[in-house]
Amino acid sequence: MIRSVLLGTGSALPARRVSNAELAEQVDTSDEWIVERTGIRFRHLAGPDETTATLAYDASKAALAASGLAAQDIDLIVLATATPDQTFPATATKVQALLGIDDCVAFDVAAVCSGFLYAVQVADSMIRVGAHRRALVIGAETFSRILDWEDRTTCVLFGDGAGAIVLEAQESADDVSSPDARGILAAKLHADGRHNELLYVDGGPSTTGTVGKLRMKGREVFRHAVTNLSAVMAEALKGIDLTPDQVDWVVPHQANARILDATARKLGLPAERVIVTVDQHANTSAASVPLALDTAVRDGRIKPGHLVVLEAMGGGFTWGAAVLRV
Template sequence: MNAAITGWGRYAPDRVLTNQELEQIVDTNDEWIQSRTGIQRRHIVAEGQATSDMSARAARIALDKAGVKPEELDLIVVATTSPDLLLPSTAALVQTKLGAINAGVMDMNAACCGFLYALSAVTAMIRGGGVGKVLLCGAETISPFLNWQDRNTCVIFGDAAGAVILEATEQERGLQSYKLGAIPDTAELLWIKAGATLYPATHERLDQSEQYIQMNGSEVFKHAVRSMVDSSLHVLNQVGKTPADVQLVVPHQANLRIIEAVAKRLNVSMDQVFVNIQEYGNTSAATLPVAIAEAADAGRMQPGDTILLTAFGGGLTWASGVLVWGGK
C-alpha cells in the first residue's frame, strides 16, 4: 500500500511586500537582499487573517483537484510553527472551516521540515490501513513574529499555505523513502525565544524583542547544506537511485544560495531544481507544499517521475524524501 498525492493547492495573501518597500522600513536595499537570498518579494497576511484561513483556502483547491469531499477525509494534519492558537490545534479550526465532520485533527511542528515530517507520518498511517484519505497542509503566518528592524530576518520570511490530498493506492506512488533528523544543542541558532513555557513573555523579554525570530544565518547555512545533501543521498540510495535519476528536486525555499550549494554538491543542474523563493521568500513549513503545487500546475512533474524533497529548519531539523509523482 502506498499514499499517492491526488490533489494539491496553494494560497498566498494578496498583500505583496517588495524589496523596494522594505528599503523604506529597514536598513537594506534590493541588491543586498537579492544577492544574499534570491528573494524579490513576499506575501503578508491581511489583518485578521490567520494560518487556518490560508490552510482552508489551499485545502479547498486540493480537495477539488482530487475530487474528494470534506466529509470523506479521515484525517487533517497541519504542519506549522505559527498556529492560530496554542489550544486547540490549527487542524481543528481547518476542520470546522471545511466541514470535514469525520476527520481526526492534529498539528505537526518541525519548523521548516514540518511538511516532510508530516508527510512521512501520514504515509505510514495510510500504509497501516488506519486512514485512507488525508488532507495535509503546510502553512505559516510568520510576519507577526518578525522584528521589522532586523534586516537579517525580516527580509527573508513570508506568509503562505500549501495543501495536498493523500489517498491509499496499490500503485508505486507517493513517498518511497525518507530520512528525518535533528542536530542537538542548536536550538538557539534559529528560534523564537519568548512566549511559551520556558521563557514566558515578560515585559523584560518583550523589551529585548525576544518574541521575534532570531537567527544565526552563517551557522544555519553551513548546517543546512551539509544535512540536506547527506540526507538526500541517503534516501536516494534507499531506493537504488542517484541524483541523475531524479526528474525534479524540490528543496525547502530558505535561501537561493543554499539551494544552489545543495544542487552543486548533488551534481544536478539548476534546471532540475524547482525555485520560487523569489516570489514568496521563506514560508517555513509552507515552502514544500507551495512548491509542489506550483510545480504540478506548471507541468514540471509527470506521473511516474522521481521527485527529491529536502528541507532544513529550526531545531535544528532536517529531512529528505523520495517521492514518485502521480495519483492513484
C-alpha cells in the same frame, strides 16, 4: 503493499505582495542587498483577517478540488506550522471545521521549516498501517507575526503562505525502485537539538509567557543546511536503490537561493531540475515545500510519472527528505 499516492496539490498566499523596494522604505536595506544574498524579490504578508488557519483552509480547498475528492472523504488532517492560530487547540482542527468535516483525526506537527516533511511521513505511516485512507497534509505559516521588523538580517527573509496535498491509500505490487511505483517511496528525518541557539524564537508559553521573535545566526545555519540537505537527499534515494541522476525534480525548502544552488552542486544536480520559488515567496517555513510543489504541478513542469524529491531543514535543527513518484 499499501502506498500513499498523491492525488492533488493546492496553495494559498496572502493578498498583500511586498517587494524589496517597499520593504526598504521601512527597514535599513535595499533590493540589491537582499537579492545578492538571498535571491528574494517578493514576499506575501498576511493581513489582519488572514491567519495560518485561513491560509491553510484555502490551500486545502484547492488541493481537494485538484484531487476530485470532497472534504468529507478526508479522514486525517496533519498540519505543519510554527505559527498556530492559538497555543491550543491545534490549527488542524480549525481547518477541519472550516472544511465542514464532522469527524476526522486532526492535529498539528511542529518541526519549523522541516514540518511539512515530518507531516508527510506521519501521514504516510498512518496510511500504510491501514489506520486512514485519505489524508490532507498541510504546511501553513504566518511568520510575519514573529519577525523582529527592526532586525534587517532576518525580517527580509520570510513570508506567509500555505500549501497542501491530498494522499490516498492505494495498493501496489511494484517495487519502490520501479518506474511504475507511484506515491511516497521513501522518507528520512533527522533532528539535532544541540543547535537550538542558531535558529529559534525567544519566547514561549512555559518560558516567557510571550510569543517571542525569531532569532538566527545566518552564516552557521547556511553551513549546516548545505551539508545536511545534500546528505539526507542522498540517504533517502540510496535507501530505495535510486540515484540523483534518476530524479526528475527536486523541490527544496525555499530558504535562500544560495543554499539551493550549493545543495544542487553538492549532489551533482543541474540547476534546471530544482524548483525555485524563493524569489517570489521568500522563506515561508513549513509552507515552502508544498507551495513550490503546487507551483510546479500547476505550471506543468511536474508531470505524472516524474520522480520528485522533497527536502527541508529548519530550527532545532530538524531536517528531512521524501521521495515520491507523482
